[in-house]
Structures are given as structure tokens and as C-alpha cells.
Amino acid sequence: MPSRRIKLTFPARLIKDPVIWQLGQKFPVVTNIRRADVREDYGWVVLELTGEEPEIERGLEWVRSMGVRVDPVSGDVVEG
Amino acid sequence: MAYVSGLRCRECGREYPAEPLNVCDFCFGPLEVVYDYEAIRRVASRERIQRGPLTMWRYEDLLPVDAERAINLHTGFTPLVKATNLGRLLGLNELYIKNDAVNPSYSFKDRVVSIAATKAREFGFDTLACASTGNLAGSVAAHAAKAGMKSFIFIPHDLEKGKVLGAAIYGATVVAVKGSYDDVNRLCSELADTYHWAFVNINLRPYYAEGSKTLGYEVVEQLGWRVPDHCIVPAASGSLFTKVWKGINEFVSLGLVQATGTTHMHATQAEGCSPIVTAYQAGWTHVRPVRPKTIAKSLAIGNPADGFYALKTIQATSGSAVSVPEEEVVEGIKLLAEYEGIFGETAGGVVVSALRRMAQQGAIGKDEVTVAFITGNGLKTQEAVESVVQPITVEPTVASFQAAVNGR
Numbered sequence: 001m002p003s004r005r006i007k008l009t010f011p012a013r014l015i016k017d018p019v020i021w022q023l024g025q026k027f028p029v030v031t032n033i034r035r036a037d038v039r040e041d042y043g044w045v046v047l048e049l050t051g052e053e054p055e056i057e058r059g060l061e062w063v064r065s066m067g068v069r070v071d072p073v074s075g076d077v078v079e080g
Numbered sequence: 081m082a083y084v085s086g087l088r089c090r091e092c093g094r095e096y097p098a099e100p101l102n103v104c105d106f107c108f109g110p111l112e113v114v115y116d117y118e119a120i121r122r123v124a125s126r127e128r129i130q131r132g133p134l135t136m137w138r139y140e141d142l143l144p145v146d147a148e149r150a151i152n153l154h155t156g157f158t159p160l161v162k163a164t165n166l167g168r169l170l171g172l173n174e175l176y177i178k179n180d181a182v183n184p185s186y187s188f189k190d191r192v193v194s195i196a197a198t199k200a201r202e203f204g205f206d207t208l209a210c211a212s213t214g215n216l217a218g219s220v221a222a223h224a225a226k227a228g229m230k231s232f233i234f235i236p237h238d239l240e241k242g243k244v245l246g247a248a249i250y251g252a253t254v255v256a257v258k259g260s261y262d263d264v265n266r267l268c269s270e271l272a273d274t275y276h277w278a279f280v281n282i283n284l285r286p287y288y289a290e291g292s293k294t295l296g297y298e299v300v301e302q303l304g305w306r307v308p309d310h311c312i313v314p315a316a317s318g319s320l321f322t323k324v325w326k327g328i329n330e331f332v333s334l335g336l337v338q339a340t341g342t343t344h345m346h347a348t349q350a351e352g353c354s355p356i357v358t359a360y361q362a363g364w365t366h367v368r369p370v371r372p373k374t375i376a377k378s379l380a381i382g383n384p385a386d387g388f389y390a391l392k393t394i395q396a397t398s399g400s401a402v403s404v405p406e407e408e409v410v411e412g413i414k415l416l417a418e419y420e421g422i423f424g425e426t427a428g429g430v431v432v433s434a435l436r437r438m439a440q441q442g443a444i445g446k447d448e449v450t451v452a453f454i455t456g457n458g459l460k461t462q463e464a465v466e467s468v469v470q471p472i473t474v475e476p477t478v479a480s481f482q483a484a485v486n487g488r
């Protein structure tokens with residue numbers, strides 16, 4: 001099954017929401033957290049999503065629509 | 081011969097063999113090359129370096145590839161120039177410019193790509209690839225040409241054609257990706273997982289990044305085996321910044337140079353994309369991603385891969401991070417050109433303007449050895465400074481000329 005490694009960045013207003021849990025409930029994707037740093041006003045989580053490609057895509061689209069930033073784990077790769 | 085013992089995760093410390101890998105399978109942290117410093121210590125000496133070629137390959141003992149098989153366009157050992165005019169203006173007696181704009185493809189990227197291309201061939205890849213809006217594209221294409229490899233350059237579809245002319249000319253396949261900048265990022269990260277290609281700054285990133293150490297080595301050697309007091313370095317992903325420091329630090333720990341004090345590392349960015357500076361000023365341990373909007377396109381990375389390590393480098397060296405207003409970028413380019421005869425691109429403008437601010441604020445002592453890193457050529461970002469072209473128009477007569485230039 002395909003998987004994707006991503007970093008989610010949460011704004012202050014979403015810190016207390018169970019966004020990752022909801023992602024796993026709403027879409028048939030398995031979330032597997034590897035590293036995280038969550039503060040009062042900001043947080044990020046590095047995780048792996050496993051599921052069918054279109055489901056991962058839809059799941060991430062939903063996460064984005066909630067106001068969470070989604071990035072590849074290794075940062076921006078488009079260089080100057 | 082390369083003295084590499086493997087790769088190590090910078091987060092959890094797990095070790096991996098020296099393969100085309102860039103993230104730790106366990107924690108997804110970035111991997112870094114591990115060297116056998118004991119073996120290096122036994123062979124490395126100033127004399128051995130000085131006998132080497134006048135390129136970055138004179139430091140082969142500290143690089144992660146075999147120099148004999150290097151894809152070498154004669155990169156490195158670029159001029160370190162004493163900036164007496166600019167120094168006088170800023171009240172700095174020991175100011176130097178490291179002019180890395182004169183590399184074979186006109187930016188410091190040749191250092192990192194030279195390593196990546198060599199490693200790619202060693203691993204048996206036949207295709208070199210990257211996502212780039214400028215300097216990296218040109219360098220990857222040039223090295224692929226020299227290596228007899230294919231190259232793929234991914235760009236956002238709305239990028240001006242001229243920006244990648246310096247890549248297309250070498251025979252690279254340029255792929256314009258429809259969608260946003262983020263889409264290009266995501267696509268390339270996925271392609272790197274899918275295709276058996278050497279994406280220089282993705283699956284070869286641990287090796288690639290090491291190339292920037294040579295800038296640190298060169299500065300120390302060219303200063304007459306002295307460490308500088310301050311380095312002013314442009315930052316996008318933050319990799320160059322951390323590796324210049326790593327290079328200087330390795331020379332010290334190998335006993336090739338005596339450190340008389342700490343080299344303070346200063347990262348510089350333009351305000352329109354300054355996530356590292358923002359994090360430094362706010363005292364955050366991690367960089368928070370931003371959406372770039374800056375004239376300094378070569379530094380427009382909103383989510384810097386090495387932002388966290390750049391912050392650690394600043395802390396370890398009692399350095400700083402300085403941003404400059406967008407309008408000062410061009411001022412910096414002009415200052416350097418008019419005072420030192422060196423034409424840097426926008427990243428250089430950022431560095432020089434930041435240097436001016438630091439000098440004015442008294443952040444640099446007047447006799448402290450300071451090196452400003454000019455990492456890309458001004459001919460690449462001509463649109464930024466177009467307004468300087470204001471010719472005096474004259475009739476083809478001496479009288480007309482004299483009338484026009486009168487008082488100049």
C-alpha cells in the first residue's frame with residue numbers, strides 16, 4: 001500500500017483539536033506519528049500516512065482545508 | 081580515497097550505510113555523512129592540501145567521494161578579495177569578499193553539485209535531476225553534460241524562460257510543472273521516491289550538502305591559515321550556512337588551523353522570505369514555514385530543510401541572523417559593484433546590505449576579520465538592477481559629447 005511522509009504544521013487555534021485522529025476517522029488512511037513538537041501557540045507533527053493514493057490526497061486536502069500546512073518531510077526541494 | 085564510514089540521522093543518531101538515502105526510516109530526520117576522522121587526521125596536512133589542484137578537490141580527504149573520479153568543471157578556489165574600498169566606507173579594516181560568483185556555472189552550487197554528480201555516477205545512476213528556479217538548475221545541467229548523464233530540471237510553469245536558459249543550453253530536459261510552488265515541491269519529493277534518478281538535493285542531499293564545506297576550508301586557507309571572526313552568509317535552506325561553519329570547525333578540530341577565537345556565523349535573508357531570521361529573533365528552536373515573496377529569488381525557500389540546524393549554528397557560534405528590507409537588496413548589489421568591482425546576484429545584495437547594517441550597529445569590531453560570501457553572479461538577476469542603464473545619448477560630434485558630459 002502506498003505511503004507518504006509529511007510534516008503538518010498547526011496554527012494556534014488548532015493545537016487542541018484532534019485533527020490527526022479525525023483524519024484517520026474520516027478517511028481510510030493509517031496515521032503513524034514519528035516526531036512532533038507541540039507548543040501552546042504552534043505545533044508540528046512529522047508522520048507517515050498509509051492508504052490508497054486518492055484517499056491520501058483527499059485526506060490531505062481536508063487537513064489543508066482545516067488550516068493546517070502540509071509539507072514534504074525534507075523541507076522545500078525547489079532551490080534557487 | 082574517501083574516508084566515509086556511513087550516514088547518521090541528525091535527530092535520533094541511527095546509522096545507515098553510505099547509500100542514496102536522505103531521511104531516517106525511523107524518525108524521518110535528515111541523514112548526514114559520517115567520516116573516519118582518525119584516518120583523516122593521519123593523512124591530512126597543510127602541505128598535502130597545498131600540493132593539490134587549485135579547485136575544491138584539494139580538500140578531497142574531507143569530501144565524501146573519490147576525487148579521482150570527480151565530475152570536475154574546475155570548481156572552487158575562487159578569489160578571496162580584500163575589500164578595502166567597501167571596508168573604508170563601513171569602517172572595517174579587515175573586510176574580505178569571497179567571490180564565489182565566478183564558478184563554472186556562476187554560483188556556489190557547483191560545489192554541491194560536483195559532489196552529488198560524482199556520487200551519482202559512483203552509485204550507478206544515469207540521470208541527474210533537481211527542482212530549481214535558477215542557480216541549481218544551471219549547475220546540475222552543466223555537470224550532467226560533463227558526466228555524460230541525462231538531466232531533468234523541474235520548474236514552476238510560470239517561471240520566465242530566461243531563468244532556465246542557463247540549464248537548457250547544456251541539453252537538460254526542462255519540465256514545467258503546472259500548479260503552485262508547493263505542487264512542484266510535492267511532485268519532486270514523490271518522483272524522487274518513484275524514479276531511480278539522482279535528485280541532487282533529495283536522495284543525494286547528505287553528500288551534496290558536504291560540498292559547501294569547501295567554502296569554509298578555502299576561506300581559512302586563503303586568509304593565510306587563519307579563522308575569520310565573522311562570516312556573513314546568505315541563507316535559503318540554511319545548508320550552505322551550516323556547512324561553511326562545519327568546514328571551519330573541521331579544520332580546527334583536525335589541527336590544520338589554530339582557532340584564536342570563535343567564528344561568529346551570521347545568516348542573512350531578505351525580509352520577504354526570512355523564516356530563519358524570524359525564528360532567531362523570536363527565540364524559537366524551530367523555524368516556522370512562510371510563503372516567500374522576495375526579490376531575492378535564489379533565497380526564496382519558505383520551509384527551510386536546515387533551518388533548525390542553522391539556528392543551532394548561530395547559537396553555537398554566538399552569531400546572529402539579519403534580514404534586510406526588500407529595497408535594500410538592490411542597494412547592496414550596487415554597493416558591491418561600485419566599491420569593489422564585483423557584480424553579485426540578489427543573494428549577494430542581501431549579504432552586503434546585511435553587512436552594512438551590522439557595521440552601522442557596531443556588531444562587527446573594526447579590526448575583526450570579516451568575510452562576506454557572494455555566492456551567485458549578478459548577470460543572472462539583471463532584471464533586478466535594470467534601472468542602472470541610463471546612457472547619455474549624444475550626436476556623433478565632439479561638441480555634442482562635450483556638452484553632454486559637461487560637469488560629470
Ligand SMILES: Cc1ncc(COP(=O)(O)O)c(C=O)c1O
Binds near residue numbers: 080425
Ligand atoms: C546564490 C545563492 N546563494 C545562497 C543560496 C542558499 O543556499 P542554501 O539553500 O544552502 O541556504 C542559494 C540557494 O539556492 C543561492 O542560489
Ligand SMILES: [Zn+2]
Binds near residue numbers: 106
Ligand atoms: Zn532518526
